[in-house]
Amino acid sequence: MGVMADPYLDGTFRWWHLARPSPELLAANDVGWLGRAGVVADLGCGLGTEIGYLAGRGWRCVGVDLSAAAVSAAAASHPGARFARADVLCLPIADAAADLLVDRGCFHCRRWPARASDNEQAGDDDHHRRARILAP
Numbered sequence: 001m002g003v004m005a006d007p008y009l010d011g012t013f014r015w016w017h018l019a020r021p022s023p024e025l026l027a028a029n030d031v032g033w034l035g036r037a038g039v040v041a042d043l044g045c046g047l048g049t050e051i052g053y054l055a056g057r058g059w060r061c062v063g064v065d066l067s068a069a070a071v072s073a074a075a076a077s078h079p080g081a082r083f084a085r086a087d088v089l090c091l092p093i094a095d096a097a098a099d100l101l102v103d104r105g106c107f108h109c110r111r112w113p114a115r116a117s118d119n120e121q122a123g124d125d126d127h128h129r130r131a132r133i134l135a136p
């Protein structure tokens with residue numbers, strides 16, 4: 001398998017990047033669904049738009065993305081949040097450290113096993129990866 005291109009270096013990110021927080025996040029905030037501000041992790045944070053919005057609302061924020069270019073740009077744009085270049089399949093976040101997870105377009109577009117019969121296991125593994133870092 002070849003090395004994957006970084007979508008933040010070749011311009012591909014323009015297909016999904018939003019300069020403003022997503023309508024879904026704004027709506028969730030408006031109806032109080034996000035709960036009281038605590039620690040939030042954005043998995044596959046890209047340029048950090050969602051996490052930047054939450055940082056401005058009192059959340060302690062960490063954004064994680066595989067792209068070094070994205071993480072570097074996000075950190076420059078959103079000094080109120082922390083960012084880490086990491087794989088969401090091996091999150092550098094302690095157990096039960098997060099009160100809220102945000103994922104706009106990361107887990108659902110990740111590569112799945114070639115064999116359909118392995119997909120259920122992969123889905124369970126992803127669930128456990130996320131559940132591990134969420135506070136009970």
Ligand SMILES: C[S@@+](CC[C@H](N)C(=O)[O-])C[C@H]1O[C@@H](n2cnc3c(N)ncnc32)[C@H](O)[C@@H]1O
Binds near residue numbers: 087109
């Ligand atoms: C569709 S983009 C969405 C980015 C961002 N959430 C947004 O709303 O603009 C998916 C993001 O997930 C990141 N990504 C994909 N696979 C990843 C992985 N295994 N670990 C961490 N980040 C990953 C990509 O670099 C990209 O930034």
